[in-house]
Amino acid sequence: MKARTGLFFAAALAAALLQIGFLAWMIQARADILRHGREVRLKVEPVDPRDLLRGDYVRLGYGISVLPKTLFSTPPAGTLAEGAIVLVDVQADEKGLFQPVAMHLPQGAPPPDEKSVRLRGALRSGLSPATDRVRLRYGIERFYLPEGEGRAIEADMRKRSFYVIAAVSAAGQAQIKAFQDGDTTLYQEPLY
Template sequence: MTSGRKLIFASIALALVQIIFLGWMIVDRAAVLRDGREVLLKVEPVDPRDLLRGDYVILSYGISRIPLSMVADIDELDEELATRTTIVVRLRKAQDGYWEAVNAWVRPPPTPAGADEVDIEGQIPALNRVHMQGEVRVTYGIERFYLPEGEGRAIERDMGSRPFAVRVAVSNAGKSQVKALMDGEQLLFQEPLY
């Protein structure tokens, strides 16, 4: 085989690997949206614009701040945080219909979530690990919601005066994806499956 043919086969193989990887990312995200358990979280906005991707809302949740007293394996926290940044937060539906944190672990939970509970996986940012004071800040990868152009500022303004929420799909493995942005009971924007 000539070096030209080897180069062509190597290029085709590399292209196929990249296509398979991108396809896997899309299918994985769609699987969470399609099959994940749906939870409703109250949101707090931060900022509405990204120059490259357009309008968005940065979202913060009540479950973004976990009291250290809620972390069940708190005695192992200092050693774990030196090497591990993953945290599992158990959510349960409250009386008002929103889901809230009831427990958390830096190691895998000792028991599976009950029928009325969901375990969501988050990350503890490195800066937070250095400056913890009574709570752990957690990110879940659902802190941004992109909107049609021109919608971000109006929604950010309205979030201060009305209750907004996000419907989130959570897979059995704890992965999460934003499904929809809600203004009270009204659906504002829904994330497409693909």
């Protein structure tokens, strides 16, 4: 009986350690992107600021979220399913805002040039040969705010320009690093 209890305890401890290790790995991966990723500044557009379970947030849209299919370096042959990965190269314009310059499918994509930052996006809806626009999500479409501030910021976003500073890993994964009202930083994301 004692051996069975000991085995059960060891299995439970191993499962707990695996879960803690996985969570620590996720947190560290995000912190590494924020710490070492290349920064891009993107102009944002509001969508809707509330989540009943998680509090106020600003749902963000970007000029790089809907792109013309003509930006593909090699147009896709056939149809692409929702969720398919697309790589988007962005470069800073004269105002320091990053704009799309090219799109690639992961297989056979040329390396980005030194002026470009490559973002990894996923198709929000399928892409067929008849489609002329590509709709993408990058995983930076929500920014959570302190309780009660979502509506005020949403109203302000309709009156003046807001920006996101995103850190981008070498693999193209983006994390929001800062949220700005013009040149004023409203929120800075902590590493941990």
